[in-house]
Amino acid sequence: xxxxxxxxxxxxxxxxxxxxxxxxxxxxxxxxxxxxxxxxxxxxxxxxxxxxxxxxxxxxxxxxxxxxxxxxxxxxxxxxxxxxxxxxxxxxxxxxxxxxxxxxxxxxxxxxxxxxxxxxxxxxxxxxxxxxxxxxxxxxxxxxxxxxxxxxxxxxxxxxxxxxxxxxxxxxxxxxxxxxxxxxxxxxxxxxxxxxxxxxxxxxxxxxxxxxxxxxxxxxxxxxxxxxxxxxxxxxxxxxxxxxxxxxxxxxxxxxxxxxxxxxxxxxxxxxxxxxxxxxxxxxxxxxxxxxxxxxxxxxxxxxxxxxxxxxxxxxxxxxxxxxxxxxxxxxxxxxxxxxxxxxxxxxxxxxxxxxxxxxxxxxxxxxxxxxxxxxxxxxxxxxxxxxxxxxxxxxxxxxxxxxxxxxxxxxxxxxxxxxxxxxxxxxxxxxxxxxxxxxxxxxxxxxxxxx
Numbered sequence: 001x002x003x004x005x006x007x008x009x010x011x012x013x014x015x016x017x018x019x020x021x022x023x024x025x026x027x028x029x030x031x032x033x034x035x036x037x038x039x040x041x042x043x044x045x046x047x048x049x050x051x052x053x054x055x056x057x058x059x060x061x062x063x064x065x066x067x068x069x070x071x072x073x074x075x076x077x078x079x080x081x082x083x084x085x086x087x088x089x090x091x092x093x094x095x096x097x098x099x100x101x102x103x104x105x106x107x108x109x110x111x112x113x114x115x116x117x118x119x120x121x122x123x124x125x126x127x128x129x130x131x132x133x134x135x136x137x138x139x140x141x142x143x144x145x146x147x148x149x150x151x152x153x154x155x156x157x158x159x160x161x162x163x164x165x166x167x168x169x170x171x172x173x174x175x176x177x178x179x180x181x182x183x184x185x186x187x188x189x190x191x192x193x194x195x196x197x198x199x200x201x202x203x204x205x206x207x208x209x210x211x212x213x214x215x216x217x218x219x220x221x222x223x224x225x226x227x228x229x230x231x232x233x234x235x236x237x238x239x240x241x242x243x244x245x246x247x248x249x250x251x252x253x254x255x256x257x258x259x260x261x262x263x264x265x266x267x268x269x270x271x272x273x274x275x276x277x278x279x280x281x282x283x284x285x286x287x288x289x290x291x292x293x294x295x296x297x298x299x300x301x302x303x304x305x306x307x308x309x310x311x312x313x314x315x316x317x318x319x320x321x322x323x324x325x326x327x328x329x330x331x332x333x334x335x336x337x338x339x340x341x342x343x344x345x346x347x348x349x350x351x352x353x354x355x356x357x358x359x360x361x362x363x364x365x366x367x368x369x370x371x372x373x374x375x376x377x378x379x380x381x382x383x384x385x386x387x388x389x390x391x392x393x394x395x396x397x398x399x400x401x402x403x404x405x406x407x408x409x410x411x412x413x414x415x416x417x418x419x420x421x422x423x424x425x426x427x428x429x430x431x432x433x434x435x436x437x438x439x440x441x442x443x444x445x446x447x448x449x450x451x452x
Contacts, residue, residue, distance in 0.1 A: 068449070068450045069404060069405070069406065069447065069448070069449050069450075070114060070447065070448040070449070071406055071445070071447055072084070072112060072445070072446040072447060072448060073445050073446065074097060074098075074443070074445060074446070075097045075098065075099050075100070075110055075122050075124065076122055077100055078099075078100030078105060079097050079098050079099060079100060079105065080098055080105060080443050081097055081098055081443040081444045081445075082095060082096070082097030082098075082110060082426075082444065082445060082446040083095045083096055083097065083413070083425065083426035083444050083446055084112075084413050084416065084424035084425055084426065084446045084447070084448065085137075085138050085139065085413035085414055085415060085416060085424070086138065086139040086140045086184075086369075086413055086414070086415040086416055086424070087114075087140065087413075087416060087417070087418045087422050087423075087424045087448070088140045088141060088142045088144070088187070088418060089142050089187070089418045089419050089420060090116070090142065090144075091113060091114040091115045091116060091119075091418075091420070091422065092111060092112075092113050092114075092140060092144065093111060093112055093113075093114060093140070093422075093424045093446075093448060094109060094110070094111040094138055094139065094140040094146045094148075095109070095110055095111070095138070095413065095424070095426075095446060096108070096109060096110060096129070096138070096148075097110045097124075097446070099124050106128045106129075106130070107128065107129045107130060108124045108125050108126070108127065108128060108129055109124065109125040109127075109129065109138060109146060109148045109150075109160075109162075110122060110123065110124045110125070111123050111124070111140070111146060111164065112446070114422065114448055123164045125146070125148075125150065125160070125162055125168070127150040127151070127160070127168075128150065128151045129148070129149055129150050129151055129157070130151045137149055137181050137182065137183045137194070138182070138183065138184075139183070139184045139185045139414075139415045140185065141185045141186065141187055141188065141189035142187045142188065142189065143188065143189035144163050144164070144189075145161055145162070145163055145185060145189045146161070146162055146163065146164075146185075147159070147160070147161045147171075147182035147183075147184070147185045147192050147194075148160060148181075148182060149180070149181045149182060150170075152170075152179065154178060154179075156178050156179035156197075157179045157180065157181055157197075158170055158171070158172060158173070158179065158180055159171035159172065159173070159180040159181055159182035159192075159194055159222070160182065161182060161185075161192060161222075161237065169235070169237055171192065171222055171237055171239065172239065173196040173197065173198075173239075174196040174198075174218060174220065174239060174241055176198065177196045177197055177198040177218070178197060178198060178199055179196070179197040179199075180194065180195065180196045180197065180220070180239075181194045181195055181197075181263075182194040182222070183195070183263060183264065183265050183414075184264065184265055184266050184267055184319075184414075184415055185267070186267045186268055186269050187268075187269060187322075187372075188269045189224075190223070190224060190269065191221055191222070191223060191267045191269075191271055191273075192221065192222040192223075192237065192267075193219070193220070193221050193222075193263075193264030193265070193266070193267045193273050193275070194219075194220060194222075194263060194264060195217040195218060195219055195220060195261075195262065195263035195264070196217070196218045196220050196239070196241070197215050197216070197217050197218075198215060198216045198218075199214060199215050200214050200215055200216065207250070207258040207260040207279070208257065208258055208260070208279055208280075208281050209281065211281050211282040212260075212279060212280060212281045213260065213261055213279060213280065215260075215261070216260050216261075217260070217261040217262050217263055218241050218242075218262060219241070219242040219244065219262040219263050219264045219273075219275055219277075219292075220239050220240060220241055220242060220264070221239075221240050221242060221264060221267070221273060221292075221301070222237045222238065222239050222240070223237070223238055223240065224236070224237055224238075225237070225238055240300070242262075242264060242273065242275075242292050242301055242303065243292075243300070243301065243302065243303050244259075244262055244277060244290075244303055245303055247259065247277060247288065247290070247303065247305060248260060248262065248277055253286075253288060254286045257279060257281075257286050258279060259277040259278060259279050259286065259287075259288065260279050261277065261278050261279050262275065262276070262277045262278075263275050263276070264292065265317065265318045265319065265414070266317070266318060266319035266320040266326070266415065267320065268320050268321055268322045268324070269322050270294070270322065270324075271293075271294040271301070272291060272292065272293055272294070272320055272324055273291065273292040273301065273320070274289070274290075274291055274317035274318065274319060274320040274326045274328070275289075275290055275291075275292070275317060276288055276289045276290055276315075276316045276317055276328075277290065278314075278316070285314070286314065287314040287315065287316050287331075288305055288306075288314065288315065289305070289306040289315040289316050289317035289326075289328055289340075290303050290304060290305050290306060290317065291303075291304050291306060291317065291320070291326060291340075291350070292304075304348075304350075306326065306340050306350055306352070307340070307350055307351075307352045308330065308352075309330040309336075309338065309352055309354050311332075312330035312331055312332050312336070313331075313332045314330070314331050314332060315328060315329065315330040315331065315338060316328045316329055316331070317340070318366070318367070318368050318369070318414055319367075319368065319369045319370050319414065319415055320370070321370045321371060321372050321374075322372050323372065323374075324341070324342045325339065325340070325341050325342075325370055325374065325394055326339070326340040326341075326350075326370075327339055327340075327367035327368070327369070327370045327376050327378070328340075328366070328367060329365065329366040329367060330352075330354060331364075334362055334363055334364060335362075335363075335364045335365055335366060336354045336355070336357065336362060336365055337354070337355040337357075337365050337366055337367035337376075337378055337380075337390075337392065338352060338353070338354055338355065338367065339352070339353045339355055339367065339376065339392075339394060339397070340352050340353075341353070341394070353397055355367060355376070355392050355397065355400065356392075356397075356398060356399075356400045357380055357400070358380035358388060358390045358400050358401075358402065359380055359381070359382045359383070361382065361383040362380070362381075363380075363381035363382065363383065363385055364381045364385070365378070365379065365380040365381060365390070366378045366379060367392065368411070368412055368413065368414045368415070368416065369412060369413065369414060369415045369416045369417045369423075370394075370417065371417045371418055371419045372419050373419055374393050374394030374395050375391065375392075375393055375417055375421065375423075375451075376391065376392040376393060376394065376417075377389065377390070377391055377392075377403065377412035377413075377416055377417045377423045377425075378390055378392075378411070378412055379410070379411035379412060380400075386408065386409050386439075387409045387410060387411050388402055388403075388405070388409070388410060389402065389403040389404075389405040389410040389411050389412045389423070389425050389427075389449075390402060390403060390412070391403050391412075391423065391451060403423050403425075403449050403451060404449055404451070405425060405427045405447050405449060406427050406429075406447060407427030407428050407429045407442075407445070407447075408427075408428065408429050408430045408439070408441070409427065409428050409441060410425060410426065410427035410428070410447070411425050411426060412424070412425040413425045413426070420450070421450055421451050421452035422448060422449070422450050422451075423448070423449050423450075423451060424446070424447065424448045424449075425446075425447060426444045426445065426446060426447065427444070427445055427447050428441040428442050428443070428444055428445065429441065429442045430442075
């Protein structure tokens, strides 16, 4: 109950927190196909060398009678690739891209406004992420707080929260850990979720042997606390480890397997967190979807495993809205988009629905984001593994349609849909083919679509 009361108090004062942030800059630190499942944050993501394409684009095109598309391109004056992950209800989108610097470019969190006085204007975090943990991480709240990660002082990724023109906070890892990543923020800007990493130096201690990950990822949530220094309010973000109980124990769910990689990937305004636990041994992956509910009689959260689907051995949860609807996918050799809805008022039981595929031949299809109105976004792949940004809806479980992104392959961002009917993501075009007839794609380009 204390936790729930605290959640409601935070919802009432999130505007105050945002204004405190803006007033206390001096107290802050300044500034192929997707893997299945994705390698997430245990490895460093790298991109092939790309050809520079100077300029920014705000080309307005009509995709269909009821849809408007913004072909946003890349960061201006030297950026070569960009993708958008999330968008708030004020039309401000965030994502990742390379930003021109003296002597080249570097990967940073970036953003752009789709409408209003600053429509079409790009901005960036001002701090390098060194292409580390970029791509899936990050989100933006309705208060304008953007989360993701930067390159920390120890050379490892570090969770970071910031607001354009107002600096930011180094969120940091749990005590004793070496890296962290902030993967989502709720709409009210009161909860940030992600993971804290601790590398394992001794091979004898690797949970799943030499062919498994050499790290522990602990799921975490950051909550804001207003403290007063010399009569001035300052926001401090506190990190909390989320419980996994015995779900990760060797042999608990999978024979001789320890689930040692955990994270929170979505969070709503009531403190419910969607995420999962996973691991790999060589090319073999193991994964379960979970939800963390605020505890009723004590501070903290309680973990609960989400149901599997017949015909699939694994699942993952990627986003959650304020109605407690969770989206992600169920998978084994192929993947299907999935929706979990509470089957009881207290959230102790959940009902799983496998959503329809866009193509007659399902391949690797994932739901990545959901808004409060039940609009779901993600992507579906055809028989050639080509992705197409896709939309579903919780009120009509048979509904599925393309989002109308341009290009030859595309996907919607993790958390990439707002309550106004805007979806954001990335697209690429086929520029040529290799000697075996496989397509070679252009660099990723940012895109936004309004579908209603």
